[in-house]
Amino acid sequence: MTIVIPMKAGPDKRLKVAARLIREGKLVAFPTETVYGLGADALNEKAVRRIFEAKGRPADNPLIIHIAEREWLFELAREVPEVALKLGERFWPGPLTLVLPKREEVPDITTGGLDTVAVRMPAHPIALELIRLSGRPVAAPSANISGKPSPTEAGHVVDDFYGRIECIVDGGSTPIGVESTVLDLTGDVPLLLRPGGLPLEEIEKVVGRVEIHPAAKGIEADVAKAPGMKYKHYSPNAQVIVVEGSREAVQKRIDELVQEFRRKGLKVGVMATEEHEADAFFHLGKTAEEVARNIFRALRELDKAGVDVIIAEGIEEKGLGLAVMNRLRKAAGYRVIRVQG
Incomplete structure (x- = not known):
């Protein structure tokens, strides 16, 4: 009880x-x-x-x-x-x-x-x-x-x-x-x-x-001197992919990935700072503070929506952005797509 x-x-x-x-x-x-x-x-x-x-x-x-x-x-x-x-x-x-x-x-x-x-x-x-x-x-x-x-x-x-x-x-x-x-x-x-x-x-x-x-x-350590250094962390049941790069290029690549996975018959969730068409979408907010507050909730809610793949937008590693990207990369098992443009 x-x-x-x-x-x-x-x-x-x-x-x-x-x-x-x-x-x-x-x-x-x-x-x-x-x-x-x-x-x-x-x-x-x-x-x-x-x-x-x-x-x-x-x-x-x-x-x-x-x-x-x-x-x-x-x-x-x-x-x-x-x-x-x-x-x-x-x-x-x-x-x-x-x-x-x-x-x-x-x-x-x-x-x-x-x-x-x-x-x-x-x-x-x-x-x-x-x-x-x-x-x-x-x-x-x-x-x-x-x-x-x-x-x-x-x-x-x-x-x-x-x-x-x-x-x-x-x-x-x-x-x-x-x-x-x-x-x-x-x-x-x-x-x-x-x-x-x-x-x-x-x-x-x-x-x-x-x-x-x-x-x-985001590199796994041999010895865990603090939590979150050595083992898989923050991961939902769905596969997570992080897309990093310039804002415009990232948004474009997210849309492309949604379509690619859908053609394979997979249900796709997106967590990002801008709206995207997907089977499930979570708006992370605009600032690093808002994104930090929302990333774990987003991962849990998209998992509950039953998606097969979660595509996450990477943000700049300044301020709380460093912590956000540490968590996202670990949640993705270091599956990261870096785009130019």
């Missing part, structure tokens, strides 16, 4: 029920400003193991720990450099995850067997209040079956986990729509492991030069 708790965006006494479940080692899905998370007590090995089992998540794919106060960082990380404090002061609460050397108290299962720990302080008021009320750091990957599109609405979590977890807190649609930005601070220069809800350009204003891991650009 799964409890679904509907509530507004602020603190609510019903959250005490969800917080008690966290303390008891149960699983609770809740909204953050990025996507919905599937939460458990990060220091409870048995509870964390249930996250991996529920999601079907590989054991070497580390989890991000969510905290409610900056001071909690010192209870999880063995070393906290000045740059981490500077970033925390500027961007927490917010969609930034910091990777630091971990304390022994953090179970290996939570960190995927690594000697580092990934920590963030979410900005969503429901998430913050839930963590505060539980009094526990909360490990919370996205609340979806591993490899499938991330959830940006409680209904997505219901589709994947109803009857399999103890509680779902319904806080409406998540405002950002892509996961947090992950920054590794264990080296001499900050290293971007995963682009996300905080644009790289904003981080560079604070810390200067940031190196970019190949996985952040």
Whole structure:
């Protein structure tokens, strides 16, 4: 039996029920400003193991720990450099995850067997209040079956986990729509492991030069130092193809592909910033912020429409566009068509 708790965006006494479940080692899905998370007590090995089992998540794919106060960082990380404090002061609460050397108290299962720990302080008021009320750091990957599109609405979590977890807190649609930005601070220069809800350009204003891991650009990593680096992610049941290039050339190629697939007897869905004739169409919006907010919903809705192929429009890799393209390329299994013109 799964409890679904509907509530507004602020603190609510019903959250005490969800917080008690966290303390008891149960699983609770809740909204953050990025996507919905599937939460458990990060220091409870048995509870964390249930996250991996529920999601079907590989054991070497580390989890991000969510905290409610900056001071909690010192209870999880063995070393906290000045740059981490500077970033925390500027961007927490917010969609930034910091990777630091971990304390022994953090179970290996939570960190995927690594000697580092990934920590963030979410900005969503429901998430913050839930963590505060539980009094526990909360490990919370996205609340979806591993490899499938991330959830940006409680209904997505219901589709994947109803009857399999103890509680779902319904806080409406998540405002950002892509996961947090992950920054590794264990080296001499900050290293971007995963682009996300905080644009790289904003981080560079604070810390200067940031190196970019190949996985952040869409190349699979050998070792997953952060979620989304190593395994197939964000994929619907339908085949996804991403079309990248100049705007006019992309729109033309999308129309051509729709016709090509239809001639083969396939049902085609399109997700783009401009209208296209297809068996199913999802308008992503005009700005990178709108596209980020909509891509996972688009993938899920086009899948529900029963299409065989989803053709997705690529966007410029600036601001949130870097995170959008990271997600789209992974959703497509790197099936990318680049057009000129």
